[in-house]
Amino acid sequence: MRELPAGHDAVVLDFGDEDRPLSAVGRAAAALREATESGALSVGDIVPTAHTVLVQAEPGAGLDMLGVHRALRGVSADDAPSAGDTAEIRIPVVYDGPDLHEVAEIVNTTPEDVIELHTATVWQVQFMGFAPGFGYLVPRDGGDHPFDQVGRRPEARTRVPSGAIAIAAGYSAVYPRTSPGGWQLLGHTSIPMWDETADPPARLAPGSMVRFVVDE
Known part of the structure; x- marks a missing residue:
């Protein structure tokens, strides 16, 4: 793991050199969230991506790097996000x-x-992106998964319908609105992922646990 300063109030934890950076990011983000929820660490935001985790303190507060290190100290490659x-x-x-x-x-x-x-896997939102309400889901246990070998389509579709269920590169997702996309489409759901009138508007958030079930 590399630590990349991002001003006085933030640090980027880079796991790009790990054997499985996606799993390493998931473990680190889960440990940091747990420390924050327990009061052992005070930060304003934890933002995971595919290879990094941004840890952001409240503006002007300064980042508690000792607390960050303490939260990550017990994390091992065998740990699954809790x-x-x-x-x-x-x-x-x-x-x-x-x-x-x-x-x-x-x-x-x-x-x-x-x-x-797809339905037997317990999925967890690792980070949000691409479009409002679009959550990048990874298997919660963090281990190898048969879908890891499924890549994106050679040519993206110009129109993927809202509610499409998709997988690619170890992730699963639900398209929250109609948009172009290159993921492999397995099915669809009628459950909205984004509703501007709701509070919060996004059904998913980083850390959310997701189970897909067959719609009878």
């Missing part, structure tokens, strides 16, 4: 996506097994 008291968000899915059979071929299994893999 679910804590976070309730699972259940998202019903109709598995009728145009890429379902192609994904089955990539992982050398059947479409039915792809559905079972």
Whole structure:
């Protein structure tokens, strides 16, 4: 892990040199959130990405790097992000996506097994991005997953419908609105991911636990 200063009040923790940076980011972000919630660490925001975690103190407060190091000290490669008291968000899915059979071929299994893999996995939002309400979900246990070998489509679609359920490069996601996209589409849900009239407007947030279920 490298520490990259980001002014007096923030630091970027870079896990790009780790064997599995995505898992390392997940473990670190979970440990920092736990320390913040317990009162052991005082920070304004924790923002994970694919390879880094931004730890931001309240403006002008200065960052407690000793507290950051203390929170990360016990984190090992075998630790999975803790679910804590976070309730699972259940998202019903109709598995009728145009890429379902192609994904089955990539992982050398059947479409039915792809559905079972997707629904059996407990997913956790590692970070938000791309569009309002778009959460990048990773397997909570942080280990190897059959979907790791599923990449993006060679050519992106110009229009992916709102509610599309997708996977790519070890992530799963729900498209919160109609937009271009290059992920593999497994199905769709009618549950909105973004509602400007709601409080909060995004159904998902970093750390949220997600379980996809077959919509009967």
